[in-house]
Amino acid sequence: MKEKICMVTGANKGMGKAAALEFAKQGATVIMVCRNPQLGKVAQDEIKRLSGSKTVELFIADLSSQQSVRKFVEQFQSKHSKLHVLFNNAGGLFTENHILSVDNIEMNLGVNYFSTFLLTNLLLDRLIASGSGRIIHTSSMMMAKSLNWDAFTGKQTLSPMKMYGLSKLAIVLYTYKLARKLAGTGVTVNALHPGFVHTDNATNSFPKMLRPLMTIFKPFVLTPEQGSQTALYLASSPEVEGITGKYFVKKKEKSSVPISYDEALQERVWTYSAELTGSE
Numbered sequence: 065m066k067e068k069i070c071m072v073t074g075a076n077k078g079m080g081k082a083a084a085l086e087f088a089k090q091g092a093t094v095i096m097v098c099r100n101p102q103l104g105k106v107a108q109d110e111i112k113r114l115s116g117s118k119t120v121e122l123f124i125a126d127l128s129s130q131q132s133v134r135k136f137v138e139q140f141q142s143k144h145s146k147l148h149v150l151f152n153n154a155g156g157l158f159t160e161n162h163i164l165s166v167d168n169i170e171m172n173l174g175v176n177y178f179s180t181f182l183l184t185n186l187l188l189d190r191l192i193a194s195g196s197g198r199i200i201h202t203s204s205m206m207m208a209k210s211l212n213w214d215a216f217t218g219k220q221t222l223s224p225m226k227m228y229g230l231s232k233l234a235i236v237l238y239t240y241k242l243a244r245k246l247a248g249t250g251v252t253v254n255a256l257h258p259g260f261v262h263t264d265n266a267t268n269s270f271p272k273m274l275r276p277l278m279t280i281f282k283p284f285v286l287t288p289e290q291g292s293q294t295a296l297y298l299a300s301s302p303e304v305e306g307i308t309g310k311y312f313v314k315k316k317e318k319s320s321v322p323i324s325y326d327e328a329l330q331e332r333v334w335t336y337s338a339e340l341t342g343s344e
């Protein structure tokens with residue numbers, strides 16, 4: 065990965081940090097995108113120390129704010145003319161009922177989907193400039209089996225888990241549409257489910273009283289290092305060169321839910337997202 069610039073969102077812990085460390089060990093220039101400057105700095109120092117790399121850069125962006133995403137992209141673009149890998153990892157299950165972001169978007173949808181849509185679209189010119197950019201989107205096997213349009217567009221409230229599922233379906237619909245849009249540019253885009261991974265996000269998905277169970281289950285779930293393997297594979301393996309618009313689990317191409325292949329729905333979701341975020 066020498067000479068490559070690899071961006072990881074949510075790089076201060078969990079799978080994002082594991083992937084950022086591995087990119088650094090492989091000699092890439094790593095762009096860590098973190099929400100919290102202090103936590104980001106601690107992780108950056110650790111990744112530099114463990115990898116011996118001097119090219120680990122920290123940028124701050126809060127994905128619950130479109131303004132913050134735009135500001136970060138401007139800072140990145142003023143420094144770098146190319147981007148080879150974009151690993152959209154940041155996100156999670158936001159368990160409080162119908163919390164809205166500063167952009168007035170339900171938090172699960174705002175962070176997990178709409179900000180990823182905006183960030184990726186704003187970075188397309190840099191990915192295309194690299195000649196062979198690879199975009200990796202983090203979905204989940206918890207993706208919804210249907211798209212509730214009223215909930216997606218903020219007219220209806222569902223449970224946090226259902227909103228999470230909706231956000232993870234939307235990211236797959238976006239992946240498939242984006243792959244078509246990027247045909248001929250050399251840039252690929254794929255989505256993945258990382259497995260069940262022992263992270264704060266996974267622990268917090270349980271009700272408070274059941275969270276200690278995660279410690280008992282720990283030997284049976286993946287470590288963040290193991291959970292990041294499919295993303296690392298999609299980011300660098302020659303086996304997936306040119307492969308685009310697919311969904312992966314355990315480094316293998318899998319089918320996502322049937323509705324995700326509905327091209328009319330992909331277009332509708334794209335049009336709405338482009339309007340909401342002001343990005344094409």
Ligand SMILES: NC(=O)c1ccc[n+]([C@@H]2O[C@H](COP(=O)([O-])OP(=O)(O)OC[C@H]3O[C@@H](n4cnc5c(N)ncnc54)[C@H](OP(=O)(O)O)[C@@H]3O)[C@@H](O)[C@H]2O)c1
Pocket residue numbers: 073074075076077078079080098099100103125126127128153154155156157175176202203204205257258259260261262263264265266288
């Ligand atoms: N763990 C699993 O079993 C599992 C399964 C399927 C999918 N996933 C997906 O995997 C991805 C990574 O999660 P993880 O399990 O590695 O969890 P994690 O260790 O809790 O990491 C989540 C990362 O996302 C960042 N993040 C959250 N909200 C953000 C915001 N508003 N702006 C910027 N960054 C934000 C967090 O930053 P802070 O530290 O500042 O909060 C953290 O760096 C998520 O998209 C999740 O949905 C996980």
